[in-house]
Amino acid sequence: xxxxxxxxxxxxxxxxxxxxxxxxxxxxxxxxxxxxxxxxxxxxxxxxxxxxxxxxxxxxxxxxxxxxxxxxxxxxxxxxxxxxxxxxxxxxxxxxxxxxxxxxxxxxxx
Amino acid sequence: xxxxxxxxxxxxxxxxxxxxxxxxxxxxxxxxxxxxxxxxxxxxxxxxxxxxxxxxxxxxxxxxxxxxxxxxxxxxxxxxxxxxxxxxxxxxxxxxxxxxxxxxxxxxxxxxxxx
Numbered sequence: 603x604x605x606x607x608x609x610x611x612x613x614x615x616x617x618x619x620x621x622x623x624x625x626x627x628x629x630x631x632x633x634x635x636x637x638x639x640x641x642x643x644x645x646x647x648x649x650x651x652x653x654x655x656x657x658x659x660x661x662x663x664x665x666x667x668x669x670x671x672x673x674x675x676x677x678x679x680x681x682x683x684x685x686x687x688x689x690x691x692x693x694x695x696x697x698x699x700x701x702x703x704x705x706x707x708x709x710x711x712x
Numbered sequence: 713x714x715x716x717x718x719x720x721x722x723x724x725x726x727x728x729x730x731x732x733x734x735x736x737x738x739x740x741x742x743x744x745x746x747x748x749x750x751x752x753x754x755x756x757x758x759x760x761x762x763x764x765x766x767x768x769x770x771x772x773x774x775x776x777x778x779x780x781x782x783x784x785x786x787x788x789x790x791x792x793x794x795x796x797x798x799x800x801x802x803x804x805x806x807x808x809x810x811x812x813x814x815x816x817x818x819x820x821x822x823x824x825x826x827x
Binding site for chain 2: 690
């Protein structure tokens, strides 16, 4: 099935560091969403983006909808241990069908 | 407001059997989508139901089917189970008021193991 290109695949960082991950598509997307998934649980929505160029923050998280509508990034500032998990980008083209990225596994060391 | 609930949380079946999974959306949400998550393929879209009708469908064989009831609750059925059907099955609901801009909220998933 179709998947978005998400990078990096994994990150190992020290507590307090900033994190950046991004997602790219070969086609134009109408929405970009960022989710976090903990082991054995469903993805939890972090940030939703609906307009090209939109920059949205949610606490220490900031995400942007790329101007070309083919990419998005997520930044996490001052990481803490509970940030550990898998982060997925997701987007919709012309339907409600969500297409997911391959995921970024984040590990935070104290 | 209660979130999306899925039952059962865990299920073990053998090859050839069939299984039915259930999803109750967030109150007021009219759209329910189903996804399969495996380590190899990631999150893959199965289908979406809105007002008891299938509105979108992913690229899965006909063994995978679903339905939605008048109260928006949805069920997913997999017949003639194969080993490769072992996965986490996720359900997501959305308001589906605007055109394809609604945010989807996920349930905790049903972990299906096929032996």
